[in-house]
Amino acid sequence: MALTKVTKSGITDNSIDADKLEDGTIVAADIATGTITADKLNSTLDLSSKTVTLPNTSVSNAMLAGSIANAKLANSTLTINGSSVSLGGSVNAGTLDWQTVIVADGSTSTTGVAGRGYFINTTSAAHTFTLPVSATRGDTIAIVDYAQTFATNKLTIARNGHNIQGVANNSLIGTNRASVTLVYVDATKGWVYQDESNVADLQAALFITATGGTITTSGNFKIHSFTGDGCFAVSSLGNSPTVPTGGPSNVDYLVVAGGGGGGACTSGGGGGAGGYRTTFPSPGCNAGSFPISITSYPITIGSGGASSGTPSGPAATPGNSSIFSTITSAGGGGAGNYDSNGAAGGSGGGSGGTGSPRTGGAGNTPPVSPPQGNSGGSQPAATGSGSGGGGAAGAGTDGTANNGSPGGSGSANSISNPVSPVTYAGGGGGGTRNYGTGNGGEGGTGGGGVGGGVNHVATAGTANTGGGGGGIGFGIVGDSGKSGGKGIVVIRYKFQ
Numbered sequence: 047m048a049l050t051k052v053t054k055s056g057i058t059d060n061s062i063d064a065d066k067l068e069d070g071t072i073v074a075a076d077i078a079t080g081t082i083t084a085d086k087l088n089s090t091l092d093l094s095s096k097t098v099t100l101p102n103t104s105v106s107n108a109m110l111a112g113s114i115a116n117a118k119l120a121n122s123t124l125t126i127n128g129s130s131v132s133l134g135g136s137v138n139a140g141t142l143d144w145q146t147v148i149v150a151d152g153s154t155s156t157t158g159v160a161g162r163g164y165f166i167n168t169t170s171a172a173h174t175f176t177l178p179v180s181a182t183r184g185d186t187i188a189i190v191d192y193a194q195t196f197a198t199n200k201l202t203i204a205r206n207g208h209n210i211q212g213v214a215n216n217s218l219i220g221t222n223r224a225s226v227t228l229v230y231v232d233a234t235k236g237w238v239y240q241d242e243s244n245v246a247d248l249q250a251a252l253f254i255t256a257t258g259g260t261i262t263t264s265g266n267f268k269i270h271s272f273t274g275d276g277c278f279a280v281s282s283l284g285n286s287p288t289v290p291t292g293g294p295s296n297v298d299y300l301v302v303a304g305g306g307g308g309g310a311c312t313s314g315g316g317g318g319a320g321g322y323r324t325t326f327p328s329p330g331c332n333a334g335s336f337p338i339s340i341t342s343y344p345i346t347i348g349s350g351g352a353s354s355g356t357p358s359g360p361a362a363t364p365g366n367s368s369i370f371s372t373i374t375s376a377g378g379g380g381a382g383n384y385d386s387n388g389a390a391g392g393s394g395g396g397s398g399g400t401g402s403p404r405t406g407g408a409g410n411t412p413p414v415s416p417p418q419g420n421s422g423g424s425q426p427a428a429t430g431s432g433s434g435g436g437g438a439a440g441a442g443t444d445g446t447a448n449n450g451s452p453g454g455s456g457s458a459n460s461i462s463n464p465v466s467p468v469t470y471a472g473g474g475g476g477g478t479r480n481y482g483t484g485n486g487g488e489g490g491t492g493g494g495g496v497g498g499g500v501n502h503v504a505t506a507g508t509a510n511t512g513g514g515g516g517g518i519g520f521g522i523v524g525d526s527g528k529s530g531g532k533g534i535v536v537i538r539y540k541f542q
Contacts, residue, residue: 147192148173150199157206160185160230165192168199176204177237181230186240194222200291203228209236218251220291253293254338254539255282258345262462266542269462272535273510278343278370284540293540296334298326299373300461300470304348304365305507305530306378306395306435308474308495308515311359313399314504314527315382315425315432315445316453316474316487316497318407320348320365320512321375321392321418322438326461326538333540336371343371350507350530351380353515361389361407365512368533375418378514378530379407381435381474392512393419393436393454393471399445399479399520400425406444409436419471420454432476432497435514437490442473448484450476450499453514456492462536469493474507474514474530481521489516498525507531 116122116132123132142163148156152171158164158178166173166189175189189201196219203210203217210217210228212235219226227241239245258278259270270278284293303320328335348366365377379391387404388395394407406422423433423442434442437454445451453473460467472490475497486499493513498504499522506528507513515528 142186142188155204158187160187163188163190165190166201167192168195168201169193170199172199172201174202174204177206177208177228179206181208181237183230183232185230186227188225188227190225191219191223196220196224197222205236209234211238212236215252218289218291219245221245251289251292252282252285253541254280254284254295254297255541256280256539259537263541264464266540267538268541270537271462272345272347273532274347276345278345278537280338280340280343283338283340293542294333296337297537297539298324298328298334298461299336299370299538300324300326300459300534300536301368301370301373301375302470302512302533302535303368303375303377303392304350304533305471305474305493305512305514306364306380306389306391307351307353307362307529308497308504308527309362309381309383309398309432309477309517310353310527311383311398312518312520313384313432313450313477313479314353314362314517315388315396315398315406315422316435316442316451316476316489316494316517317351317362317365317381317507317514317530318378318388318391318393318395318409318422318435318442319419319437319454319456319471319473319490319492319494319514320368320378320530320533322457322471322512323373323375323414323418324459324461326459334538338371345370345535347535348375348377348512348533350515350532351377352529353518353527359383359386361386361395362515362527364389364391364395365530365533368535370535370537375533376412378419378435378512379411379422381422381432381514381517381527388422388433388435391419393438393473393514394422394442395514396422396433396435396442396451396453396473396476396517397425397445398517399431399477400427400429402428406433406436406442409441422473423451423476429479431479431484432487432517434476434487434490435473435494437473437492437494438471440490443487445476448478448480450478450485450487450497450517450519452488453490453494455490456494456511456513461538469511470534471512472514474516474528477504477517477519477525477527478522479520484519486516486519489513493531495528495531498522504528510534
């Protein structure tokens with residue numbers, strides 16, 4: 047029969063080994079009850095090919111011979127505000143990691159890191175603080191005016207591709223003792239200001255940016271001068287008064303048309319100056335009074351009128367208009383030839399020498415306010431010399447019996463040169479009637495051509511002043527009436 051039980055007293059200690067067993071092994075099923083104590087097992091057990099199942103209970107520290115190193119764990123670090131922190135490392139939960147003071151030197155900038163605070167010292171120079179190129183909701187950065195000098199040397203917060211307060215503009219902090227905390231929200235709002243103190247303005251100052259013409263600078267202003275047709279292309283505007291430190295979205299302008307031609311046939315009158323329109327100097331420290339927008343403005347520069355005509359025929363050719371935006375300056379009126387009237391225009395052309403009384407052309411035609419010019423001179427006598435063309439600042443002088451009369455004076459303007467003003471739109475001088483002895487009339491200041499006489503032959507109006515052309519002098523060898531001068535457009539604005 048099978049052996050099912052052996053009494054403990056029948057087995058001495060250490061008497062059963064593998065050789066005493068039929069198949070050389072003892073399995074769990076061979077042991078009905080009782081236990082095999084640890085001292086009955088070999089000191090080393092090879093379980094490499096076996097599965098060891100532990101009871102479903104917790105393992106206490108007391109059950110471990112030592113500790114498990116962090117590096118032995120599958121996840122040995124945590125990510126907080128985009129930064130990796132190892133287990134066992136330190137982190138300021140809910141606070142910022144304040145950096146050492148940044149001293150601005152005018153040549154370097156700072157790129158911020160989320161979760162940090164920055165003290166910035168602008169005692170010696172302005173500074174640019176650039177926000178991180180990538181950001182996640184909740185990222186936080188703080189900035190403090192360390193030396194209370196942001197009003198003197200401003201801090202620019204560069205957006206680095208993100209919106210700030212929902213706007214695609216950099217921010218400018220320009221008040222002393224300013225501090226601000228920025229929190230990133232999303233692509234629409236970008237970085238928003240969670241907490242701010244002593245901050246008068248958070249948007250960068252913007253100014254007009256434009257191209258076209260010949261560009262010069264004068265202090266904080268740019269000047270675009272057009273002596274030929276072109277385009278004034280505006281790509282950005284100022285943001286004052288929304289941002290007090292920004293520039294306006296207004297410009298000042300000078301628009302002068304081409305001058306009228308001088309009389310061409312015996313004692314011709316002087317051509318009228320081109321229309322003269324300007325906003326300069328404007329109120330508000332010359333910061334501009336004409337509003338513009340982001341667009342391209344075609345610029346037209348009026349040419350001067352030619353000298354032409356026959357006795358008692360129509361007046362000489364008028365000048366052509368100059369145009370900027372809604373501002374049009376009319377060309378100067380052509381001068382009268384012998385025994386004919388002057389024509390109306392920006393400034394009127396002077397009447398020719400006469401066999402009967404003749405009148406000068408009307409100025410400020412078509413009418414604008416303030417007036418763009420004045421009337422040409424008339425010839426009240428039955429016989430006489432050419433009258434002067436009208437100018438921007440004065441009417442042409444009426445004709446006399448012998449000498450040609452001077453043109454009306456032009457207007458001085460410093461829009462393109464604050465140190466040396468330039469005078470524009472002078473009327474042309476009239477030609478002499480008195481054969482071989484009379485003098486020609488002087489051109490009005492501002493480019494008016496002189497009239498023909500024994501003192502000089504007639505000259506054209508000066509280019510890019512809109513001056514009227516001088517009239518022919520009767521009996522002056524080699525003399526002829528002359529054309530008016532070409533116009534000009536000048537635009538001035540604050541750019542910094």
